[in-house]
Amino acid sequence: MNKINIAIDGPAAAGKSTIAKLVAQHFNMIYVDTGAMYRAITLFYIQENSEDFDELVKKINLEIILKDGQRVNLNGEDVTERIRENDVTEKVSYVASKEPVRTFLVEEQQKLANQKNVVMDGRDVGTTVLPDAELKIYMIASVEERANRRFKDNELRGIKSDIESLKTDIERRDQYDMNREISPLVKAEDAISIDTTGLSIDEVTNKIIELANVKLTK
Numbered sequence: 001m002n003k004i005n006i007a008i009d010g011p012a013a014a015g016k017s018t019i020a021k022l023v024a025q026h027f028n029m030i031y032v033d034t035g036a037m038y039r040a041i042t043l044f045y046i047q048e049n050s051e052d053f054d055e056l057v058k059k060i061n062l063e064i065i066l067k068d069g070q071r072v073n074l075n076g077e078d079v080t081e082r083i084r085e086n087d088v089t090e091k092v093s094y095v096a097s098k099e100p101v102r103t104f105l106v107e108e109q110q111k112l113a114n115q116k117n118v119v120m121d122g123r124d125v126g127t128t129v130l131p132d133a134e135l136k137i138y139m140i141a142s143v144e145e146r147a148n149r150r151f152k153d154n155e156l157r158g159i160k161s162d163i164e165s166l167k168t169d170i171e172r173r174d175q176y177d178m179n180r181e182i183s184p185l186v187k188a189e190d191a192i193s194i195d196t197t198g199l200s201i202d203e204v205t206n207k208i209i210e211l212a213n214v215k216l217t218k
């Protein structure tokens with residue numbers, strides 16, 4: 001098999017996007033961050049101040065540029081950095097629970113992966129977006145470790161934060177994502193769980209590269 005899709009799902013800050021990017025680089029595959037797409041619709045929801053999600057998805061012009069890392073254009077404007085801000089993070093799980101939003105984005109994500117050769121990370125990639133992905137990973141880490149990682153990340157970016165608030169935000173988002181009605185965050189039956197607590201970025205990346213190599217040499 002010379003082309004495969006890899007699905008990486010898991011809770012907030014488990015390391016999905018960091019590892020997915022490195023695995024994609026290693027195999028010269030395309031990396032798709034589905035969370036960024038939910039974040040872009042959330043920014044549009046904030047701008048439009050409307051609860052009419054059917055209308056929002058009809059009006060949105062979302063462009064995902066997959067060259068040299070992923071960039072996101074919303075209605076012609078590059079919002080790649082803007083969608084990481086707190087107002088978006090606070091509301092994204094609410095917006096992501098809405099049926100018109102999920103139907104619209106799942107279709108877009110399936111189009112991005114239809115030629116294979118994609119590493120896609122999110123919450124429902126292995127269960128809903130790419131149920132036939134050749135390799136599915138369910139990535140977890142303790143909430144303490146995830147909050148510590150986000151804290152260090154923020155420090156490096158010069159953003160002030162505290163561990164307790166980070167823990168609360170991570171837990172709130174996980175609860176929402178795991179308990180929504182449509183495509184909740186859950187491990188796909190055929191996914192391989194990797195607990196990254198105490199593992200380095202290189203150790204996790206190499207583990208997934210090994211698993212992917214097995215699929216590629218079949």
Ligand SMILES: Nc1ncnc2c1ncn2[C@@H]1O[C@H](COP(=O)(O)OP(=O)(O)OP(=O)(O)O)[C@@H](O)[C@H]1O
Pocket residue numbers: 011012013014015016017018019035149150152153196199200201202204
């Ligand atoms: N195995 C690891 N060991 C140490 N730090 C890690 C590891 N994996 C990721 N990190 C760090 O943890 C932070 C969060 O990782 P990342 O953003 O990749 O998580 P995520 O699962 O994609 O989060 P989200 O779903 O919230 O976007 C980053 O600063 C990253 O460098």
Ligand SMILES: Nc1ccn([C@@H]2O[C@H](COP(=O)(O)O)[C@@H](O)[C@H]2O)c(=O)n1
Pocket residue numbers: 012013034035036038039092093094096097121122123124125173177
């Ligand atoms: N496949 C996905 C991906 C993301 N979400 C929702 O978006 C939020 C933000 O995701 P990040 O990966 O950028 O943190 C996430 O908390 C989910 O609510 C989703 O539903 N499905």
